[in-house]
Amino acid sequence: MVRLLLEITDLAVEVDGKEILRDIDLYIDKGETHVLLGPNGSGKSTLFMSMLGFPKYKVIRGEILFKGDDITHMTTTERVQLGLGVSFQNPPAIRGVKLKDLLNIESKKGAKPFSEELSPETIALADKLKFSDQFLERDVNLGFSGGEVKRSEILQLLAQQPDFIMFDEPDSGVDIENVELLAEEINVLLDKDKKPGLREKSGLLITHLGYILNFVGANTAHVLMDGKIACSGDPTEILEDIRKEGFKGCVQCCGIH
Amino acid sequence: MLRNTLERAEKAKKKKAALGEDIDFENFEGEEAGEHEEIESLNDLSNKNKKSLLKVGVDASEAGRAGSFLQIDQSKVCSNCKSEAIELMGLQQAIEKYDWVNDYMWNAVPVDTDKYTAKTALGEPGGYFIRSLPNTKEVFPIQACMFIGDEKVAQTAHNIIIAEENSELHIITGCSTGDDVQSAMHVGVSEFYLKKGAKITFTMVHNWAEQVEVRPRTGVILNDDTTYISNYILTSPVNTIQTYPTAYCQGENSKVVFQSILGGQKDSILDTGSRAILTGKNSSAEMITRAVSKDESKIYTRGHLAGRSPDVRGHLECMGLVLSDDSLIYSVPELEGSSTDLELSHEAAVGKIAEEEVLYLMSRGLTEEEAASMIVKGFLSMDIAGLPPELAAETKKMIDQSVQGM
Secondary structure, eight states: OOOOSEEEEEEEEEETTEEEEEEEEEEEOTTOEEEEEOOTTSSHHHHHHHHHTOTTEEEEEEEEEETTEEOTTOOHHHHHHHTEEEEOSSOOOOTTOBHHHHHTOBTTTBOOOTTOOOOHHHHHHHHHTTOOHHHHTSBTTTTOOHHHHHHHHHHHHHHHOOSEEEEEOTTTTOOHHHHHHHHHHHHHHTTTTSOGGGOOOEEEEEOSSOGGGGTSOOSEEEEEETTEEEEEEOHHHHHHHHHHHHHHHHHHTTTOO | OOHHHHHHHHHTTTOOOSSSOOOOGGGSEEOOTTOSOOOSSGGGSOHHHHHHHHHTTOOTTOTTOSEEEEEETTEEEEEEEOOSSEEEEEHHHHHHHOTTHHHHTTTSSOTTSSHHHHHHHHSSOOOEEEEEOTTOBOOSOEEEEEEEOSTTEEEEEEEEEEEOTTOEEEEEEEEEEOTTOOEEEEEEEEEEEEOTTOEEEEEEEEEOOTEEEEOOEEEEEEOTTOEEEEEEEEOSOOSEEEEOOEEEEOSTTOEEEEEEEEEEOTTOEEEEEEEEEEOSTTOEEEEEEEEEEOTTOEEEEEEEEEEOSTTOEEEEEEEEEEOSTTOEEEEEEEEEEOSSSOEEEEEEEEEOOOHHHHHHHHTTTOOHHHHHHHHHHHHHOOOOOSOOHHHHHHHHHHHHHHHHTO
């Protein structure tokens, strides 16, 4: 049987004993980009954390297959080493750990010692994202502006090169000029610069405003409501419906609720 | 030494220290001065000892150093200085050379502070004398090392450091023990005198054996427009250490900074503090401590800011990570304001490694252990301010090396 890159079947997740996600079916193949929409608190970030295997998020039903491997109960490290990647919405600041140190992690080999020099490739990537050498010496996320946090997350992914990437609101709190810059690099991460048939990388993107979709093409959109995928379909049409009628109106036409 | 001083020392011979476990001198042996032969340069040391010295930032090649001083047990083994801006010698030689040196002794640290200062005054002489000449600025540091080479040795040292008017002096000092030494005692009395416009940075790395008792006693007297910066790094096991350096900011615009990096391992007891008595107009103090406790270690970090004149400022900060259930971090900040228009503050936080931070690093591919280790090293690798660029890079290396073992 041919496996898709990511297969989530009948997933249910609880946090602190409370069921947050249920009946989640999500299939994403190589080269595809999907969008995850939904009101605040509908479970979008919870789905990401569950896919990453963060301990607070307990899978009580269903399974997650990645590259054909059952990763449902793997540690976060194992999942990442298999090729999962994420850009966080609000990553924590870590005192004394420099952005440079994170760029030096080779996800498949673990940590390199401190104060190792960056490769010229990584320095070029940083330059593209408008980070100076001095900025890379700063403690990660400590005192970063909203836009700097987002660019730093994308830069880390560019150094890491995952096969499947989750983007949690990469465009929130970013000015228009920088959204375009971020979108450009997200397109690189997702092989959008290649012909559709040659694309290997895939992504799942959470966005509130959908603004970034003007620059990053998506194949499918899913609307998450109350912990369930209430509707899936063409991103443009679904966004249009949400803009006109809100999430409730949009979901009604899917006929599930 | 003045008779009065000796009398006071005699009276304090049995005086227990205000803090820290009391040490029975009977368990240790005093050594004669001159037991170890003098050498020309640190390069003449055995490779084994060179390595021990390097671990505490003392480079036997003496590259990038203005001069070197080495005391092994109670003997002055090496003292050389390339810089014309600095005088470096054993304290005993300085007393013989200049009769005014006596006037400095026991002014910044009272001789009858406790039995440790008394022992230093009454026992075999040891320690160094460093003096930067007026209107000089030597960017390269003097390196000084107190080394314990024999088992059960009770080492004492009395150091006098004088920065003359408008001079700048940098000192790296490392304390260490030979590979075969398990148990010993070290008492180091250090008195710093900063004349108008002077600056001293003093970076100290300790790397003792597991059964060593350490009792440094430090006093700093700051005159007008002076800056004293102390950096203290201890991350290796020790039996007990108790120290509470005091800076007397007497001069106008005098400024003191104490920065400490403490890593508690095994059953070490670290009791370290810093105190600033701010009496000079517009004087200021800053104290920053990062502490990590592992195994069964106990870390007491104390700080005392006393503002006694208007327009003084002080800030005290202690951040601690407790990494094991059997270890302890006890932070004791004290603020004392006895004048108007002063500003004293403190900030302390003791806790565990944030899970959110560990998960963040794990989602970049690190294992849980690697993530925790990166966070701890980062936590301890604080940026040391106030050093010239050459020395800043060197100090960064020393810190990185010290935190690798955590």
